[in-house]
Amino acid sequence: MARFTTDQLQQAQFQNRAPNLAPELCPPTGGYNKLSDTEMGSIELGRTVQLFASQPTTNALNPTAASYFNANTKMVEMCSSTLVSKGERLWLVTANAVEVIRISPVEGLPISRLPQDTILAPTSPRYSVLQAMCTWMDGSANSHLVKFDIAGGSTFKVFGRNVQMYILCPDNTQVITSPQTPDIPLTGITLNDVVSAKIAPLTVSPANLDILKFTWLQGVAVNTQQFVEIPPGARKVRIINASTGVATTRMYFWLSNDITQGHSVGIIDFVTTNETALIEIPCGATHIMTGPVDAANDRCFSFVFTIDT
Numbered sequence: 001m002a003r004f005t006t007d008q009l010q011q012a013q014f015q016n017r018a019p020n021l022a023p024e025l026c027p028p029t030g031g032y033n034k035l036s037d038t039e040m041g042s043i044e045l046g047r048t049v050q051l052f053a054s055q056p057t058t059n060a061l062n063p064t065a066a067s068y069f070n071a072n073t074k075m076v077e078m079c080s081s082t083l084v085s086k087g088e089r090l091w092l093v094t095a096n097a098v099e100v101i102r103i104s105p106v107e108g109l110p111i112s113r114l115p116q117d118t119i120l121a122p123t124s125p126r127y128s129v130l131q132a133m134c135t136w137m138d139g140s141a142n143s144h145l146v147k148f149d150i151a152g153g154s155t156f157k158v159f160g161r162n163v164q165m166y167i168l169c170p171d172n173t174q175v176i177t178s179p180q181t182p183d184i185p186l187t188g189i190t191l192n193d194v195v196s197a198k199i200a201p202l203t204v205s206p207a208n209l210d211i212l213k214f215t216w217l218q219g220v221a222v223n224t225q226q227f228v229e230i231p232p233g234a235r236k237v238r239i240i241n242a243s244t245g246v247a248t249t250r251m252y253f254w255l256s257n258d259i260t261q262g263h264s265v266g267i268i269d270f271v272t273t274n275e276t277a278l279i280e281i282p283c284g285a286t287h288i289m290t291g292p293v294d295a296a297n298d299r300c301f302s303f304v305f306t307i308d309t
Contacts, residue, residue: 046078046079046094046196046197046198046199046200047078047079047196047197048194048195048196049076049078049167049175049176049177049194049195049196050116050119050175050176050192050193050194051076051130051167051169051173051174051175051176051191051192051193051194051195052113052173052174052176052184052186052190052191052192052193053130053169053170053172053173053174053186053190053191053193054070054170054172054186054187054188054189054190054191055069055070055129055170055188055189055191056068056069056070056188056189057103057107057188057189061243061244062243062244062245062246062298063219063242063243063298063300064219064298065219065220065221065222065298065299065300066219066221067219068217068218068219068242068300069217069219070170070171070172071170071216071217072130072131072168072169072170073168073170073171074168074169074170074171074173075133075166075167075168076166076167076168076169076173076175077164077166078132078165078166078167078195078196078197079164079165079197079198079199080162080163080164080165080199081162081163081199081200081201082161082162082163083161083162086161087161088138088139088159088160088161089159089160089201089202090157090158090159090201090202090203091136091157091158091159091160091163091199091200091201091202092155092156092157092198092199092200092201092202093134093155093156093157093158093163093165093197093198093199094153094154094155094196094197094198094200095132095148095150095153095154095165095167095195095196095197095198096126096150096153096195096196096197097126097127097128097130097150097153097193097194097195097196098119098120098124098125098126098128098193098194099119099124099125099127099128099129099130099191099192099193099194100114100118100119100124100125100192101189101190101191101192102114102189102190102192103188103189103190104187104188104190108187109187110185110186110187111185111186111187111190112183112185113174113176113183113185113186113190113192114192115179116176116179116194118192119192119193119194120194126152126153127151127152128150128151128191128193128195129191130150130167130168130169130191130193130195131147131148131149131150131167131168131169131214131215132147132148132150132154132165132166132167132168132197133145133146133147133148133165133166133167133168134146134148134158134163134164134165134166134309135163135164135166136158136159136160136161136162136163136164137160137161137162138159138160138161139161144158144160144232144233144309145232145233146212146214146231146232146233146307146309147168147214147231147232147307148212148213148214148307149212149213149214149215150167150195151213153210154210154212155209155210156209156210156212156309157202157209157309158309163199165197165198165199167195167197169193172186211306212233212306212307212308212309213304213305213306213307214231214234214304214305214307215302215303215304215305216228216231216302216303216305217242217300217301217302217303218290218300218301218303219298219299219300220290220294220298220299220300220301221298222294222295222296222297222298223293223294223295224293225259225289225290225291225293226289226290227254227257227287227288227289227290228287228288228290228303229257229286229287230281230285230286230287230288230305231305231307233307233308233309234281234305234306234307234308235280235281235305235306235307235308236278236279236280236281236305236306237276237278237279237281237288237303237304237305237306238275238276238277238278238279238304239251239268239270239275239276239288239301239302239303239304240274240275240276240301240302240304241270241273241274241275241299241300241301242300242301242302243297243298243299243300246273246294246297246298246299247273248270248273248291248294248299248301249269249270249273249291249292250267250268250269250270250291250292251267251268251276251288251289251290251291252264252265252266252267252268252288252289252291253265253266253267253268253281253282253284253285253287253288253289254285254286254287254288254289255284255285255286255287256286256287257286257287259289262287262289263284264289265282265284265285266282266285268288268291278306288303
């Protein structure tokens, strides 16, 4: 029978490992180890959930401002990882989704959600119109925060002490926790999603990471102006006109969201009536103002921000 020293027995009280193993064989809490990373199998790295939401149906090429898009303002908490020490480390953050879009054959008729197995069929698109938000804390005074499109899947790295991931979705989104969750049918363009997020500790940085983008969809009613907030981490923006037959020539980078008391920080010229070039966001700009009013038409735009973590 194996006999253990007093020191080995004391170590066993504080470390979740066999006392006869050398310390370097066991990974630190929340981290990998050169000699053994199998212990990570007992640590939950991510979470997968099923979501059911909808967007309004509208005129495909000339949408109205009121029915353009529901913003992804609801936050669904996914997963988090934290170092127990006061140090910081690299984390690999990933968000993916499988999404099936269904539209009621009769306008205004509610339709039910799909079962998870149907969404996860091999033919389902690995793409989503939903978005995600990642926050992490380091030694600075406030948490870092980035919002980004899930799209076909996004992977990036952050450096800090703890990391949290959330899915951003419309306010009418239902979180399906089990097949017994009550079915509440929705109208319009229904979104059946199975989304996942993962936060994994890194010892070696991967060579290829995704360029993050965050898309804000804004409708502008006839004879009005709107302000679009520049999201955290945004470095560049491309603005795309989503309304056919409605010309837009310019917008403005703006300090504040007050048309009378704010300041113009720069002019955004449209290369054509359909879109701008990819433009650097100047320091001092907090919003984008949608430019001169259109007295005859609603206008709709996609603001595609390039995000830096």
